[in-house]
Amino acid sequence: MTDPAGENDARLAVPRFSSFRAEKPEVHARPKAKEPRSRHADKDAPTKSPARHARHRDSRRDHHGLDGSHSRRRHRRRSPSRRKSRDAPQPPEASPEGTSSPVFIVDTEGDRFISRYGGVDRSQIPSYYRHGSGRVLGTQGRLVLHRDGPRDQFSLRYPGEGPSILGKGGLRSESVYLRGQPIRVRPRIKRDDLGAEDHDSGYLSVGGSKRRKLGHVDSESSADEGPSYRSIEGRAKAEAFQDESDEQTSEDGEAVDLSEANPLKWKTIQLNGRVKEHPGDIDAWLELVDHQDLLQRAEASLDERAAASVARSFSEIKVSMLESALSNASAAQDRARLLVRLMREGAKVWSSNMAARRWLELSAEEAGDFELWRAHVDFEMSSVTTIQFDRVKSMLVERLKGAAHVSGLQPNVDTSEAIYVFLRAMRFIHDSGYKELAVAAWQALLEINFLRPISSQTEDRDNMASFRDFWESELPRLGDADAQGWRRYATTSGPTEAPEPVAQEPLEQISTGDVYKAWGHSERCHSERAGRPARTMDDGTEDDPFRVVMFSDIEPWLFAIPESEVKGEVGGELIDAFLVFCGLPPAFRASKWTELAVSDQFTFRSAPVGTGVRNEMPHDADGHVQRATPEFDVGNANVAMSASLLFPGTSWFRYFSSHTKHLAVDAAQILRTLGQLVHLADVGALSVYYLGFAHGQDASMVKKVAKALLKKYPNAADVYNAYALAEMAAGNREIAVKLFKSSSWMELQTGRKNHAVWRLCSAFDNGGQHAGHDVDTESVSPTVVLKTRQALSSRIQECFYQGKICDAGIYIEGLVLLAYLTVGGCTEPASEAQGNISAAVDVLGNMSAEFESHGYGHSSSHERVLQFGANVLYLNAQRGPFRRQFLRDTLSAFLEPFPQNTMFLALAEWADSGLRVVDETRQLLRERILVEGRDSISGRIFSVTHEMKRGNASSTGAAFEHALSSEVCKFNAGLWASYVDFCTANKQLRGRAKDVFYKAVRHCPWSKEVLMGAFGALIRDMESDELRSVYNTMTGKGLRVHVDLEDRKADILGAASMPSDASLSVHLGGNPGSSLPRIIGFTQLSRSDSFLASSGLVLERCSELDDCAERQW
Secondary structure (H helix, E strand, C coil): CCCHHHHHHHHCCCCCCCCCCCCCCCCCCCCHHHCCCCHHHHHHCCCCCHHHHHHHHHHHHHCCCCCHHHHHHHHHHHCHHHHHHHHCCCCCCCCCCCCCCCCCCCCCCCCCCHHHHCCCCHHHCCCCCCHHHHECCCCCCCEEEEEECCEEEEEECCCCCCCCCCHHHHHHCCCCCCCCCCCCCCCCCCHHHCCHHHHHCCCCCCCCCCCCCCCCCCHHHHHHCCCCCCCCCCCCCHHHHHHHHHHHCCCCCCCCCHHHHCHHHHHHHHHHHHHHHCCCCHHHHHHHHHHHHHHHHHCCCCCHHHHHHHHHHHHHHHHHHHHHHHHCCCCHHHHHHHHHHHHHHHCCCCCHHHHHHHHHHCHHHHCCCHHHHHHHHHHHHHCCCCCCHHHHHHHHHHHHHHHCECCECCCHHHHHHHHHHHHHHHHHHHHCCCHHHHHHHHHHHHHHHHCCCCCCCCCHHHHHHHHHHHHHCCCCCCCCCCCCHHHHHHHHCCCCCCCCCCCCCCCCCCCCCCHHHHHHHHHHHHHHHCCCCECCCCCCCCCCHHHECCHHHHHHHCCCCCHHHHCCHHHHHHHHHHHHHHCCCCCCCCCHHHHHHHHCCCCCCCCCCCCCCCCCCCECCCCCECCCCCCCCCCCCCCCCCHHHHCCCCCCCCCCCCCCCCCCCCHHHHHHHHHHHHHCCCCHHHHHHHHHHHHHHCHHHHHHHHHHHHHHCCCCHHHHHHHHHHHHHCCCHHHHHHHCCCCHHHHHHCCCHHHHHHHHHHCCCCCCCCCCCCCCCCCCCHHHHHHHHHHHHHHHHHHHHHCCHHHHHHHHHHHHHHHHHHCCCCCCCCCCCCCCHHHHHHHHHHHHHHHHHCCCCCCHHHHHHHHHHHHHHHHHHHHCCCCHHHHHHHHHHHHCCCCCCHHHHHHHHHHCCCCCCCCHHHHHHHHHHCCCCCCCHHHHHHHHHHHHHHCCHHHHHHHHHHHHCCCCCCCCHHHHHHHHHHHHHCCCCHHHHHHHHHHHHHHCCCCHHHHHHHHCHHHHHCCHHHHHHHHHHHHHHCCCCCCCCCCCHHHHHHHCCCCCCCCHHHHHCCCHHHHHHHHHHHHHHCCCCCHHHHHHHHHHHHHHHCCCCCCCC
């Protein structure tokens, strides 16, 4: 009988390297008494110490290696016969060259699927374990390679993570690993305590069990046993699988440590158990669905195709879970919640026809559920294959009529819903190219509700007829120059003289040989002119009659809000909706509907984020790196409005961006609208906002605007304060102090701490005891400081008790400032010009807890207080030394209740040194801001701008991709347009610009701005048939086109200095072949048989990107 072990020794030859030195053969054989017993004998020996056996097992588990000595020890234990033959004095036999080994092979080509799937195919190689649990040699255990499913992942252990006793020896350390107490999930039952019948009950034995013969099997029977092919790693080799199986066997009663191994899996088990035990628990179902996002994030991949495939798989899992939950939902409210989630998630995996069919089945339930209707209109707008302007418009009109009838509105919720639907509709109409219609509808709605005739006893039908006469008279309307309003028109009983016709300047002409480029330039010029509605006698209306908006065009969108609601919170909602439509931050922000409008990607108008990468660090004259000043003037800010932001000067953040080109309405018209609402409609609460916007447009006109406001509202203290801050920002400190004598913050800004203390204490000096003191030489006594502190504290508690949180916030700012100026014993580095920043932060922490305890933790007043604290932090850092970690920790605490605040994010970015390997700001965004429940459009835009300042073009492109693949802004047209512009402006990303454009069209097919990107800088990369297809897509979907490509061909060619098609090639210049396809495509495709034949390219490219395996960049 042949020896199988000997055959294996001859067949399994280990390859040798040039540095290999064979060990000298041993002459004397070892005594039999010293021979180690087999593995099974060792386990069953009664004299074996259990503790020693446990240490041996843990050592083998934690130190799997491929080193020669360890491997030889395992082979010796496994086959005694082979050990005896090796111990004999035999010379080593060299394996013959050219003999292939079935186990060890030399890979000369490499595996091209490793980079795609993130690891090797473990079914094609022997099982192996990394030495030292995957730690990289020489890194002291910080760099770790570990397996995550089929992939090999690389990670960096930070201090405090992983084993804590590695010491300085790194992988050479001989110290043992400490292991925590595992959670006992299911203790194994001792086999000795069970009889044969109990042990085998419930199981059907189909073969001999290896474990039942434990201790009675010799080495030869173990060697003869074939390999098991049930391993999840594939076809495992016999020896490797036997070794792994043995090492996984533990002592009786050993527990499984799931919490340390994979907490996400442990959470999955818990949630699955909850929904199985209580299938009617809808909250548990939704929590399980949300948990899939964490699992998907854990399996994130850098490969675009793999990431898209994983995302689609998880979406299918979510759809299946939601359908199961829907079958167990009994309450109508639970069913509505599940339907919204199901339809939004199903749109990612269903076809367009199937999704449309599902929405048709839910048409009855959609009428009574606003969120379900919103999900439906989102789907209709974003479906590139089925979107039609008229269909979406009819959906919006029907919903508006259902929420607000012309006969009047009663419940507030219907009024707020009607305002949101109107905002949504006007944003859609404006983005589709009908700008003048959207602006005219806003003019009419504001006029009807804020400038209606006073004490009108007529019916609503008569009021609407009166407003029709006012509109058709073409008198100046709200926002126009010299407008008096509908109220003045009704009191004068008749029209006055109409304004003079507006003469337009001729369009700017360009000289080009490209027909599509000339058409694109002409179309943009006409679109810019359509920013406001025209009148009948204005120039250019005969060529473009849509510029004149008749009353019949806007009548379906108008509704009247009861006058009692207009003067309350609903009036603020309507004004905020208009400001959001224009692209400005809201003025009141006191309603959840306003928060929805600000955070909704379909209504939020994002400003362009730029196209350049600015990653240069500033240096001083000696070449040392300096800390750059934060970027105060940025668009897309998400902060709480305060006077310090309205009039910041040059050293603090601005509430309004100085760049107003992206606004949906002309800045001058917005300014006139705000002024007329304040003066004609008596909306006094809008005065400070109006003054701040005027200051942002032209600081020289602030004095005139402020005088007019103070004349109308002489007792408005906030207007006096705002005017003082405006003068301070302009450098007129004397005027500012005279207007507001207790302006302690102004004194602190100029560096006069003693004056700041005196002015702060004088605000609570009722008897004028401090009037005769010399503030330049005398310091404030501790008694006065104590009285001021007590007065502030009592006022704060009183305001909290009465619910006046805005007033409480003002007193809290004074208390923080007093602590900064007067409290001693600062624990942070400080100079003579600085105050006690640690005391100020302590007061902020205590007052923040007060806001939380009274239920105002997420209020705008709380956010304003923290913004004031951030201002104190920055001022203190500018005046002297500061500890960077203290600043970041404080800002991190501010971000906890307000993760969307861009001021806190910008200051945290400024505190980041930018010189470390780990980008702290990027890590903050990834772990705490851009997560479920905190993700926002402003946070995503901030992550893009951060990469522009600290990264490169590739990292910025990745930030764009991550932002536009998130649920919060994947359908934001402005951000998609910025991404296309960024790709075309950077040569590293120029090759992907066309694909990005088609992805933008797929997500935002209603946006004319996105589609017109093909005729901008991207036009060089587009073929003639593609450009023609884009044009036909716009016309076929119902988007507004001012210049018809067919009728105006002769005019466009004339503007481009091309007299005719016959002589066109003469005027091309350069290589005629390069531009000739433009003309051929124009002349041939202009006579296409159908729209589908000419716009099919756009739909085809968008459907390619809609596939689960998206193209790899």
